[in-house]
Amino acid sequence: MGNWGSHLYEQPPQKLGEFVQNNLRPSEDSQKQIDQTVDTICEVLQDAEQFPLVTSVAKGGSYGRKTVLRGNSDGSLVIFIGDLEKFQDQKKNQYELLSKIWAQLKLCQLMRNLEAKVEVQNFRGELTIQLSTKQQSLTLKILPAFDALGLSEKPGLWTYRELKRYLDKVKASPGEFSVCFTELQERFFDNRPSKLKDLILLVKYWYQQFKEKDSFRLPVYALELLTVYAWEQGCGAEDFDIAQGLRTVLGLIRKPEQLCVYWTINYNFADETVRRILLGQLRSPRPVILDPTDPTNNVSQGDNCWQLLKEEARVWLSFLNESPGPSWNVLPAPLYSTPSHDLDKFIKDFLQPDKTFLDQIKKAVDAICEFLKENCFRHSATKIQKIVEGGSTAKGTALKNSDAYLVVFTDSLKSYTSPKNKTCTIIKEIHKQLEACQQAQDFEVTFEISKWKAPEVLRFSLKSKVLSESVDFDVLPAFNALGELKSGSAPSPKIYAELISLYESSGALGGEFSTCFTKLQCNFVRSQPSKLKDLICLVKHWYKWCERKLKHKGSLPPKYALELLTIYAWEKGSGAPNFDMAEGFQTVLKLVTEYQHLCIFWKVNYNFDHDETVRNFLLAQMQRTRPVILDPADPTGDVGGGNRWCWHLLAKEATEWMSSLCFQDGRGYPIPSWAVPASVF
Known part of the structure; x- marks a missing residue:
C-alpha cells in the first residue's frame, strides 16, 4: 500500500483521533490565511460596481462543508446572478458569465497582496482560483448559478417542482442544477460536531489513495454524506470513538448493493411531484445516496467503483478488528425504501440479534439467576422463590441492542403493596451478589453492572465481546401473586x-x-x-x-x-x-x-x-x-x-x-x- 498505506496502518485504532488532528486537519495558521483570502475574494465578487449582476456568493465543495484535508484540497465559489431567472438560464449563459467574471477578476486591485497567494485561471471554459500558503493549497471552481432560494432560508415546494420540470424540458442530467442549492449543503454540514468532521476527514483520506490508484470517479461528497448518515443513525453524540465510526462507515461501504440513504429535511414525500421523484430514486438500483438538498441528485453513481471500494473496505476492517472493537448498529437502507418482497430478509439481516449472542445471553442469565438463588439472603429468613425473565429476549421478539428485565419474587414481599423499604433491601442484597457473581463467574459476554446509585433501581448489561450487540437488564423485586402456577394453566379468578x-x-x-x-x-x-x-x-x-x-x-x-x-x-x-x-x-x-x-x-x-x-x-x-x-x-x-x-x-x-x-x-x-x-x- 505504499508509504501512505503503511503510515495509516501503523496507527492503533485508539490513536486515530490524534492522527486526524496531527496529520489531516489543515494547520490553524494555514486555515486562517485561506479563510481571510476567500472572504476578501467573496467581497470582491459581491462589489456592486465591479460585478453588478452578482446577488450573493456561496462557499461550496469541501471548503464550504469545512471538510478540507491538509495539503491539496478543493471547493467552489457559487456566484448567484440576478439575471438568471430560471434553472435553464444557468446552462445557456454560463460561458459568457465566466468570461466576464474572469476579465473583472484580472483587473481587480483587491486581488493583490492577500494573505494567501492567488492565481486566477481560465482553461477550456473552466474558471478556477488557486490559493496557496506554505502548507496548504486550495482550488476553487467559480460557478455562476441561478439563485433557487432567493431570500428564503429553505426551498418552497414550487422550487423542486420547477427543478423537475426544467430537468425534463432541457433533458439535463439529474443533479445538474444541484449547485443552485449550495447554501443548503453548507447549512447541512454547518451544525455538525467537530469530531464528525474529523471522521469525514479520515474517511476521505482513506479514499484518497484508492482514488489515485484506480482512477475512481465517485464524488467524494457521497462518502461525506454516508459518514453523516452513519453518525446520525448510529451515534448522534458530539463525542464518540472515532474508530467505531470508521468501522461503521467501512461496514456500510461493504454493502453497496443494499445502500439507500436519503434525508427529508429540505424535501419530503408530502408533495406529489417530489414524492414521485423520491420513489423513483428509491426504486433505482443500489447504491443510492441522495443529495439532501436536491432529490434528483444521486451522488453515489461512480463508474462501478463500489466493488473495488468494497474490497478495500474489507481489508481495512480486518486491520481495525485486530484490536476488536464495536461499530454502530446502522442499517444500509431504511425500512421505508425496502421493497415488500425483501421484508423477511430485512428482518433476518438487520433487525434480529445474532443467534450465537442470544445463546450466550441465555447461558449468562441462567448462571446469574442460579447464583442469586443460591447466594442471596444466606444469613436471613428471606428467600428467593423464583426469578422470571421478562422483556423482548424472553418473548422471542428482541431487536439488536434491546432491553429486558429480571423479576425477583421473594417471600418477604407478601402483597402488591409491600413496603418500599423491603424492596430497597432486596435491591441492595441483589446488587451485592451481582458484584460477587461478576467476580466469581467467567461469562462468554461482558457483564457490566450500572453505577447508578438510586435505591430502587438496579441495572446491568450483557454485551457481546465481538459484536456491536448488547442487552440491558432491569432487576425488579415483585410480589408472587401467581404462586406456583402450573405451566399452561390459567390463574385462579380469585x-x-x-x-x-x-x-x-x-x-x-x-x-x-x-x-x-x-x-x-x-x-x-x-x-x-x-x-x-x-x-x-x-x-x-x-x-x-x-x-x-x-x-x-x-x-x-x-x-x-x-x-x-x-x-x-x-x-x-x-x-x-x-x-x-x-x-x-x-x-x-x-x-x-x-x-x-x-x-x-x-x-x-x-x-x-x-x-x-x-x-x-x-x-x-x-x-x-x-x-x-x-x-x-x-x-x-x-x-x-x-x-x-x-x-x-x-x-x-x-x-x-x-x-x-x-x-x-x-x-x-x-x-x-x-x-x-x-x-x-
Missing part, C-alpha cells in the same frame, strides 16, 4: 378479583402491578408462531423509528401496545403460520390509523364467566375512551390508554408510510391488507 379490588380501592395506576404477571405476558407472546414474532420485530423497528422522529413532540403509547396490536391483526386477519409480511405490516399500520375505534382484549387468562367482580370490571373497561388494548395478563393494564398517549402522532406517520415501497409489489401496485375489525366488542 387472583384477578383481588387485584381489581385493590386497583379500585387504592387509586393505583392501571397496570401498576403487571410485573407480578410477567410470566403470563411472556408466555402469551412466546407461544405465537415464529413468523408472527418476526412481524412484531418489524413493527417494533418502525415504532423505534417513530420514537426518534417524534422525540419531544408527545408521549407515544408503550411498545407493548404495538406488540399486542400486531398479534390481534394476525389472529383476525390471517391466523396462518406462514403469511405475507407486507400484508401483515400494512394491516398493523392501518389499525394504528384507526386507533379511535380500537377495543381489543383476550380471554386466555381472565374472562366474563368465572367471577362477578372480574366480569363487571371488564365491562367497565370496554366502555373506556378508545383505544382500549388490555394486557392479556393483567385486566387493569389498558396499554391502549385512551387519551393518555399521543396515538394521533403514530397514526399520522402510519398514514404517510402507506406510500412506502414496503406496500407496493414489483410493478408498483398497492399490496392489500387483511380485513381486520378495529374492535372485538
Whole structure:
C-alpha cells in the first residue's frame, strides 16, 4: 500500500483521533490565511460596481462543508446572478458569465497582496482560483448559478417542482442544477460536531489513495454524506470513538448493493411531484445516496467503483478488528425504501440479534439467576422463590441492542403493596451478589453492572465481546401473586378479583402491578408462531423509528401496545403460520390509523364467566375512551390508554408510510391488507 498505506496502518485504532488532528486537519495558521483570502475574494465578487449582476456568493465543495484535508484540497465559489431567472438560464449563459467574471477578476486591485497567494485561471471554459500558503493549497471552481432560494432560508415546494420540470424540458442530467442549492449543503454540514468532521476527514483520506490508484470517479461528497448518515443513525453524540465510526462507515461501504440513504429535511414525500421523484430514486438500483438538498441528485453513481471500494473496505476492517472493537448498529437502507418482497430478509439481516449472542445471553442469565438463588439472603429468613425473565429476549421478539428485565419474587414481599423499604433491601442484597457473581463467574459476554446509585433501581448489561450487540437488564423485586402456577394453566379468578379490588380501592395506576404477571405476558407472546414474532420485530423497528422522529413532540403509547396490536391483526386477519409480511405490516399500520375505534382484549387468562367482580370490571373497561388494548395478563393494564398517549402522532406517520415501497409489489401496485375489525366488542 505504499508509504501512505503503511503510515495509516501503523496507527492503533485508539490513536486515530490524534492522527486526524496531527496529520489531516489543515494547520490553524494555514486555515486562517485561506479563510481571510476567500472572504476578501467573496467581497470582491459581491462589489456592486465591479460585478453588478452578482446577488450573493456561496462557499461550496469541501471548503464550504469545512471538510478540507491538509495539503491539496478543493471547493467552489457559487456566484448567484440576478439575471438568471430560471434553472435553464444557468446552462445557456454560463460561458459568457465566466468570461466576464474572469476579465473583472484580472483587473481587480483587491486581488493583490492577500494573505494567501492567488492565481486566477481560465482553461477550456473552466474558471478556477488557486490559493496557496506554505502548507496548504486550495482550488476553487467559480460557478455562476441561478439563485433557487432567493431570500428564503429553505426551498418552497414550487422550487423542486420547477427543478423537475426544467430537468425534463432541457433533458439535463439529474443533479445538474444541484449547485443552485449550495447554501443548503453548507447549512447541512454547518451544525455538525467537530469530531464528525474529523471522521469525514479520515474517511476521505482513506479514499484518497484508492482514488489515485484506480482512477475512481465517485464524488467524494457521497462518502461525506454516508459518514453523516452513519453518525446520525448510529451515534448522534458530539463525542464518540472515532474508530467505531470508521468501522461503521467501512461496514456500510461493504454493502453497496443494499445502500439507500436519503434525508427529508429540505424535501419530503408530502408533495406529489417530489414524492414521485423520491420513489423513483428509491426504486433505482443500489447504491443510492441522495443529495439532501436536491432529490434528483444521486451522488453515489461512480463508474462501478463500489466493488473495488468494497474490497478495500474489507481489508481495512480486518486491520481495525485486530484490536476488536464495536461499530454502530446502522442499517444500509431504511425500512421505508425496502421493497415488500425483501421484508423477511430485512428482518433476518438487520433487525434480529445474532443467534450465537442470544445463546450466550441465555447461558449468562441462567448462571446469574442460579447464583442469586443460591447466594442471596444466606444469613436471613428471606428467600428467593423464583426469578422470571421478562422483556423482548424472553418473548422471542428482541431487536439488536434491546432491553429486558429480571423479576425477583421473594417471600418477604407478601402483597402488591409491600413496603418500599423491603424492596430497597432486596435491591441492595441483589446488587451485592451481582458484584460477587461478576467476580466469581467467567461469562462468554461482558457483564457490566450500572453505577447508578438510586435505591430502587438496579441495572446491568450483557454485551457481546465481538459484536456491536448488547442487552440491558432491569432487576425488579415483585410480589408472587401467581404462586406456583402450573405451566399452561390459567390463574385462579380469585387472583384477578383481588387485584381489581385493590386497583379500585387504592387509586393505583392501571397496570401498576403487571410485573407480578410477567410470566403470563411472556408466555402469551412466546407461544405465537415464529413468523408472527418476526412481524412484531418489524413493527417494533418502525415504532423505534417513530420514537426518534417524534422525540419531544408527545408521549407515544408503550411498545407493548404495538406488540399486542400486531398479534390481534394476525389472529383476525390471517391466523396462518406462514403469511405475507407486507400484508401483515400494512394491516398493523392501518389499525394504528384507526386507533379511535380500537377495543381489543383476550380471554386466555381472565374472562366474563368465572367471577362477578372480574366480569363487571371488564365491562367497565370496554366502555373506556378508545383505544382500549388490555394486557392479556393483567385486566387493569389498558396499554391502549385512551387519551393518555399521543396515538394521533403514530397514526399520522402510519398514514404517510402507506406510500412506502414496503406496500407496493414489483410493478408498483398497492399490496392489500387483511380485513381486520378495529374492535372485538
